[in-house]
Amino acid sequence: MSSEPMMIRAEGLGKCYRVYERPEDRLKQSVVARWRGLRGQPPPQYYREFWALREVSLELRRGETLGIIGRNGSGKSTLLQMLCGTLAPTTGRVETGGRIAALLELGAGFNPEFTGRENVYLNGSVLGLTQAEVDARFERIAAFADIGTFIDQPVKTYSSGMYVRLAFAVAVNVDADVLVVDEALAVGDMYFQAKCMAHIQRLIDDGVSLLFVSHDVGAVKSVCQRALYLDRGQPVALGETAGVVEAYYSARVQAERAARPTPEAASPELPAQDLFDPADLEAQAEFARRADFQRIRNGQAEFLDVRLTDLDGQPLECVEFGQTVVLRMLFRANQAIALAGMAYHVRDRTGYDIIYSDTEIESRPITDLRAGQVVQTDWRFTVRLREGDYSIAAMLSIPENLEIAQVDVCDFVPIALAFKVVRGETLPLHAACHWQNEVAHRTLEGEA
Numbered sequence: 412m413s414s415e416p417m418m419i420r421a422e423g424l425g426k427c428y429r430v431y432e433r434p435e436d437r438l439k440q441s442v443v444a445r446w447r448g449l450r451g452q453p454p455p456q457y458y459r460e461f462w463a464l465r466e467v468s469l470e471l472r473r474g475e476t477l478g479i480i481g482r483n484g485s486g487k488s489t490l491l492q493m494l495c496g497t498l499a500p501t502t503g504r505v506e507t508g509g510r511i512a513a514l515l516e517l518g519a520g521f522n523p524e525f526t527g528r529e530n531v532y533l534n535g536s537v538l539g540l541t542q543a544e545v546d547a548r549f550e551r552i553a554a555f556a557d558i559g560t561f562i563d564q565p566v567k568t569y570s571s572g573m574y575v576r577l578a579f580a581v582a583v584n585v586d587a588d589v590l591v592v593d594e595a596l597a598v599g600d601m602y603f604q605a606k607c608m609a610h611i612q613r614l615i616d617d618g619v620s621l622l623f624v625s626h627d628v629g630a631v632k633s634v635c636q637r638a639l640y641l642d643r644g645q646p647v648a649l650g651e652t653a654g655v656v657e658a659y660y661s662a663r664v665q666a667e668r669a670a671r672p673t674p675e676a677a678s679p680e681l682p683a684q685d686l687f688d689p690a691d692l693e694a695q696a697e698f699a700r701r702a703d704f705q706r707i708r709n710g711q712a713e714f715l716d717v718r719l720t721d722l723d724g725q726p727l728e729c730v731e732f733g734q735t736v737v738l739r740m741l742f743r744a745n746q747a748i749a750l751a752g753m754a755y756h757v758r759d760r761t762g763y764d765i766i767y768s769d770t771e772i773e774s775r776p777i778t779d780l781r782a783g784q785v786v787q788t789d790w791r792f793t794v795r796l797r798e799g800d801y802s803i804a805a806m807l808s809i810p811e812n813l814e815i816a817q818v819d820v821c822d823f824v825p826i827a828l829a830f831k832v833v834r835g836e837t838l839p840l841h842a843a844c845h846w847q848n849e850v851a852h853r854t855l856e857g858e859a
């Protein structure tokens with residue numbers, strides 16, 4: 412358990428809304444309830460209860476980062492608002508320590524009639540800064556927002572992009588102990604988003620705690636050590652981000668599958684074909700054990716083995732930076748399949764996707780498979796990743812609508828294998844990965 416000071420502690424948080432079918436029911440509820448109350452009669456109920464969130468408990472200590480993921484309407488914003496104190500919980504309680512700067516959904520936090528400048532001062536005072544403290548920060552905030560003379564216009568005249576620029580500039584410049592970001596960044600342009608993410612990373616490095624809600628699970632993975640997965644208001648998983656994200660993806664794939672007609676059950680006795688080397692059976696059993704973690708199969712086709720080898724076919728666990736390797740995938744179609752897709756993700760130790768490719772991107776479709784057919788697919792590539800630990804997720808699917816990337820997932824193995832990259836004889840790498848560059852210099856002035 413961390414000894415860092417507690418920034419936010421929530422226990423048994425829940426939020427119940429009263430939902431009225433018709434507007435007049437709301438009026439009836441207040442009038443009739445009061446009237447009956449005066450007569451000592453039990454109040455009527457013209458509404459139904461809807462629990463937007465139930466039983467959420469969590470802790471956030473100094474310097475910790477927690478992402479909140481879940482589908483639309485799962486309760487993420489409701490939770491953040493209760494943690495920030497802008498929404499009263501129905502059950503449970505929240506304790507906070509330190510200054511919390513929140514970047515909630517668009518519209519929250521600013522008075523639309525005030526100018527940007529006035530809102531900066533207003534926000535600063537809400538967060539406990541004195542006028543002199545806001546004065547000292549104002550130029551930095553305006554420069555970060557970069558909205559020019561709009562700073563002296565009422566914010567109701569702002570585009571959503573300008574609005575979020577100013578809101579973000581304030582939130583990250585008020586020396587907060589906790590930064591709460593709810594999806595707001597999705598509004599800004601890509602460059603501003605990148606600037607914000609870099610800034611958030613710097614604040615985290617300086618010990619600021621972060622609560623982060625985003626539909627971009629990749630962004631959550633890259634900035635958050637831990638994550639909470641909410642489903643229909645219930646906490647499903649809370650823990651280290653990579654595991655929580657896998658649980659979220661697994662549930663989504665299962666839900667999508669449940670929404671479609673059940674595929675015909677595969678025959679488990681289908682014989683392996685001649686491509687299948689019987690000597691590999693032991694390796695395949697070992698793969699099946701390794702691949703078991705949160706694996707999802709629908710029986711239409713399945714991986715028998717996934718391994719990383721050198722160019723001589725020798726299995727590898729350690730790859731040198733710059734080494735060319737082969738990712739070998741063996742799978743069996745358990746029924747006839749006209750068109751199958753295969754994909755792999757290379758993920759770093761936090762579960763963040765570094766590299767992805769599939770047979771569609773590479774224009775190498777797998778077609779006309781017979782039931783029982785075993786196929787070996789080799790991906791050959793040169794590894795130019797920073798030294799560290801990586802895993803490979805593998806997916807087999809049947810495309811349904813490629814235009815909207817809709818596929819029926821036959822086999823999804825979140826951790827098909829793990830490998831290490833060690834530094835070769837080349838230079839150390841300063842970023843996650845490297846591609847080959849062609850570099851040209853040309854002297855434009857002062858030529859000899």
Ligand SMILES: Nc1ncnc2c1ncn2[C@@H]1O[C@H](COP(=O)(O)OP(=O)(O)OP(=O)(O)O)[C@@H](O)[C@H]1O
Pocket residue numbers: 428429430461462463481482483484485486487488489490
């Ligand atoms: N004032 C309200 N009255 C009734 N129901 C509400 C109210 N506010 C939110 N809800 C409902 O509570 C549930 C959770 O909403 P919330 O906005 O927290 O979800 P979310 O996970 O943030 O969704 P999204 O990803 O779409 O922003 C939703 O079903 C929403 O319709």
